[in-house]
Amino acid sequence: MPDVRGRASATLARMVDTLRLAVIPGDGIGQEVTVEALKVLTAVLGGGGRVATTEYDLGARLYHRTGETLPDSVLEELRGHDAILLGAVGDPSVPSGVLERGLLLKLRFALDHHVNLRPSKLHPGVPSPLGDPGEIDFVVVREGTEGPYVGNGGALRVGTPQEIATEVSVNTAFGVERVVRDAFARAAARPRRKLTLVHKHNVLVHAGHLWRRTVEAVGAEFPDVAVDYLHVDAATIFLVTDPARFDVIVTDNLFGDILTDLAAAVTGGIGLAASGNVNPDRTTPSMFEPVHGSAPDIAGQQIADPTAAVLSVSLLLAHLGRDDLAARVEAAVAADLARRATGEVGTRSTSAVGDALAAAVG
Ligand SMILES: NC(=O)C1=CN([C@@H]2O[C@H](COP(=O)(O)OP(=O)(O)OC[C@H]3O[C@@H](n4cnc5c(N)ncnc54)[C@H](O)[C@@H]3O)[C@@H](O)[C@H]2O)C=CC1
Numbered sequence: 001m002p003d004v005r006g007r008a009s010a011t012l013a014r015m016v017d018t019l020r021l022a023v024i025p026g027d028g029i030g031q032e033v034t035v036e037a038l039k040v041l042t043a044v045l046g047g048g049g050r051v052a053t054t055e056y057d058l059g060a061r062l063y064h065r066t067g068e069t070l071p072d073s074v075l076e077e078l079r080g081h082d083a084i085l086l087g088a089v090g091d092p093s094v095p096s097g098v099l100e101r102g103l104l105l106k107l108r109f110a111l112d113h114h115v116n117l118r119p120s121k122l123h124p125g126v127p128s129p130l131g132d133p134g135e136i137d138f139v140v141v142r143e144g145t146e147g148p149y150v151g152n153g154g155a156l157r158v159g160t161p162q163e164i165a166t167e168v169s170v171n172t173a174f175g176v177e178r179v180v181r182d183a184f185a186r187a188a189a190r191p192r193r194k195l196t197l198v199h200k201h202n203v204l205v206h207a208g209h210l211w212r213r214t215v216e217a218v219g220a221e222f223p224d225v226a227v228d229y230l231h232v233d234a235a236t237i238f239l240v241t242d243p244a245r246f247d248v249i250v251t252d253n254l255f256g257d258i259l260t261d262l263a264a265a266v267t268g269g270i271g272l273a274a275s276g277n278v279n280p281d282r283t284t285p286s287m288f289e290p291v292h293g294s295a296p297d298i299a300g301q302q303i304a305d306p307t308a309a310v311l312s313v314s315l316l317l318a319h320l321g322r323d324d325l326a327a328r329v330e331a332a333v334a335a336d337l338a339r340r341a342t343g344e345v346g347t348r349s350t351s352a353v354g355d356a357l358a359a360a361v362g
């Protein structure tokens with residue numbers, strides 16, 4: 001049994017001194033938004049001396065140079081950090097899936113990031129395509145190490161009319177229980193204390209029933225948390241027609257991926273959506289990244305919104321026990337969004353947004 005408490009308090013002690021942060025800017029706008037997130041992190045920590053960053057050039061460039069996506073030696077080095085900040089991975093010059101699976105998912109799986117935390121909040125003044133949907137403030141707890149993303153599949157007779165492709169979703173009692181337990185604990189700590197399981201157990205009867213039984217069993221330990229269930233197709237309806245009904249959503253890897261892009265869209269856009277790939281046991285560094293991808297359509301133009309990356313820094317700080325600093329980052333973002341809403345600030349470059357946020361937290 002790892003000394004979890006010892007490791008957490010050692011990390012907190014180091015936070016007072018120097019945070020050891022691995023930075024993986026990755027591809028496309030990942031390169032641009034990570035710079036801004038680091039500016040804000042450095043400012044909120046009170047200067048460069050408080051964070052020791054090691055940058056890892058992983059992604060399309062390394063792949064083209066060496067054919068590698070995540071060398072074992074790099075993975076081992078990453079384990080020695082307090083946290084990881086990632087931009088985004090994926091590039092049109094690399095076959096689809098190579099970097100997504102070989103780098104991003106490999107990191108999440110190898111470092112046991114089983115809680116993929118994705119908060120969604122509609123900040124005051126931020127325009128939503130829903131008009132005035134009421135207060136939106138929920139968190140999606142997405143399972144991060146199982147489901148259809150494990151690579152359990154294959155293809156036969158590729159390229160022929162008889163081709164058969166499979167992608168089998170893996171759901172273990174161990175994996176489902178630990179993420180469901182984490183989601184209940186989060187729901188119990190929130191004012192509304194409500195948990196919604198999203199799945200598709202009317203069709204995916206094997207996995208779906210495991211999730212349903214697990215929620216029932218773990219829920220018995222959390223009598224103060226109200227439990228709700230939605231099939232994933234219906235959940236997309238309510239995310240648009242009544243998003244205020246959600247508090248904590250727990251769901252599998254694929255459904256959580258899809259729902260959180262939709263959640264981002266209704267709360268001001270993908271440029272504002274942050275995430276944490278968390279190992280709550282703290283036996284490995286957790287990894288924080290915007291929900292969005294590498295956005296090749298806008299990469300290199302300094303027009304990407306770095307706010308999602310900056311809010312991911314806020315999640316990182318909260319994970320490391322610095323709720324005070326996390327709140328400062330969030331407050332700076334909320335104020336910046338309010339200034340956008342009033343027209344006090346207009347269209348700005350990626351770096352100008354980062355500069356403003358860094359100045360606000362410093
Ligand atoms: N976590 C990660 O590293 C992820 C990587 N990807 C990869 O990224 C590549 C592009 O994927 P897409 O499906 O196009 O998703 P995407 O999230 O990169 O882009 C979708 C749309 O959102 C816009 N967008 C994204 N982030 C933005 C920001 N910060 N500010 C303003 N607009 C923003 C893009 O311009 C695009 O129109 C692919 O290779 C994909 O596999 C996709 C999602 C997550």
Ligand SMILES: CC(C)CC(=O)C(=O)O
Nearest residue numbers: 100101104105257291293
């Ligand atoms: C690129 C995928 C591996 C992941 C993704 O889209 C996500 O985690 O949001």
Ligand SMILES: [Mg+2]
Nearest residue numbers: 257258261291
């Ligand atoms: Mg996604």
